[in-house]
Amino acid sequence: MPNDTVIKVQEYKNTLIQKAELLITKRFPEKIVSLNELLATPMFNERNFDEVHQDLNIPALPPVLVKQETATEDGDHPPTKRARNDVLISGVPVLALPSGTVPCNKPLCDMIKVVKPIIRKLVEDSNLLKMWISFMIPKIEDGNNFGVSIQEDTLAEIQTVESEAAAFFDQISRYFLSRAKVVSKVAKYPHIDDYRRAVVELDEKEYLSLWLVVCEVRNRYSSLHxxxxxxxxxLKKPRSSNAESLY
Structure with a gap:
């Protein structure tokens, strides 16, 4: 008699197979349709880059007058108190945030809140399909391996999709890190417009990347289905018996 552990493991396998078959026959088509509808929403469709720009809340401060000592006529040494000749020059203070903190890009953060659960779901679904096919691979035997090769090729494709989906998460975290570095440059050098422009370009690039991620997730669901x-x-019956046809 099998023990309780063996029975529970078999129940887990049977439940997983049922979930995977329901996933591929019903849930995948529903997911493809919902992603197509999402890509048609104003958040992802025909949105101008100007709509994803965010004010940095780091003003370029007005110039200030700074005293600079000049050398005496007798030499290049610093002047004495009597001979000091102060000159007022224009300068700009740095590392100043007079308006408070620098916010994240709200339009992109709203998009990320929508995209991240989609990526996570693709990872979970890929993992489920991977285990489903793994359970259906028969024991290693000689001959009649065509069906098994189909299983292995499909399994490799699913593993690739799973890895790509996990990489999408890393892409989002790298965006925030890169933006923080550029924003810190703006805070340190608020009078250099190139740094401000770099933030704008980075936000536009991330908007395009998020749109592309949703497209790629839809395409992966479509190709797997x-x-x-x-x-x-x-996939379900990789080996067929040809014994009856021989006689």
């Missing part, structure tokens, strides 16, 4: 449905029979 197409591949699995075309090879569903071989």
């Amino acid at each position: 197409d591949t699995v449905m075309k090879n569903l029979e071989k």
Whole structure:
């Protein structure tokens, strides 16, 4: 008699197989349709780059007058108190945030709140499909390996999708880190417009990247659904018995 642990493991496998088959036949088509609808919303469709710009809240402070000592006529040495000849020059203070903190880009943060659960779901679904196919791979035998090769190729494609989805998360974190570095440059050198422009370009690039991520997630769902449905029979029954046809 099998013990309780073996029974529970088998129940887990059966439940996983049922979830995976429901996922690929019903949930994937629903996901593809919902992602298409999301890409048609104003947040992702026909949005001007100007709509994703964010005020840095770091003003360029007005110039201030700074005293500078000049040398005496007798030499290049610093002047004495009697001979000191002060000159007023124009300067700009740095590392000043008179208006408070620098906010994140709100339009992009709103998009990220929508995109991150989509990426996470793709990772979870890929992992489920990966285990589903792994459970259906038969024991290693000689001959009649065509169906098994289909399983292995499909499994490799799913693993690639899972890795790409995880990389999308890293892309989002790298955006915030890169933006923080450029914003710190703006805070240190508020009078250099190139740093401010760099923030704008970085935000526009991230907007395009988030749109592309949603497109890629939809494409991955579509390709996985197409591949699995075309090879569903071989994935579920990789080996067929030809013994009866020999006689």
